[in-house]
Amino acid sequence: MEERKHASRLSAHVKERMTQRSISSAAIDAAMHYGRTLHIRGACVHVIGKREISQAAARKIDLASYEGVHVVSVDHRIITTYRNRNLNNLRRPGGLNRRRRRRRSIL
Numbered sequence: 001m002e003e004r005k006h007a008s009r010l011s012a013h014v015k016e017r018m019t020q021r022s023i024s025s026a027a028i029d030a031a032m033h034y035g036r037t038l039h040i041r042g043a044c045v046h047v048i049g050k051r052e053i054s055q056a057a058a059r060k061i062d063l064a065s066y067e068g069v070h071v072v073s074v075d076h077r078i079i080t081t082y083r084n085r086n087l088n089n090l091r092r093p094g095g096l097n098r099r100r101r102r103r104r105s106i107l
């Protein structure tokens with residue numbers, strides 16, 4: 001039943017990746033419902049990290065087996081999914097430009 005919920009929004013590519021990477025439709029549902037949402041380079045990325053696992057555990061929901069699941073969608077259509085437990089490499093809007101400060105030369 002859960003698979004039908006996302007069936008119309010899954011591309012052929014994501015179905016193939018789910019099979020290759022052993023990511024279940026339950027993991028996709030969990031990422032969409034409980035994961036943090038980031039808007040990166042025109043896509044919407046739903047991610048389950050350690051923070052989301054601990055928040056869900058406080059509500060008696062076990063997401064530990066879904067740690068690191070990323071679901072990428074564009075225009076409400078899921079295009080790919082993968083697992084990566086390192087969330088530091090996700091690029092945020094503005095990237096490095098916002099972190100750098102220009103030093104003005106004193107003349």
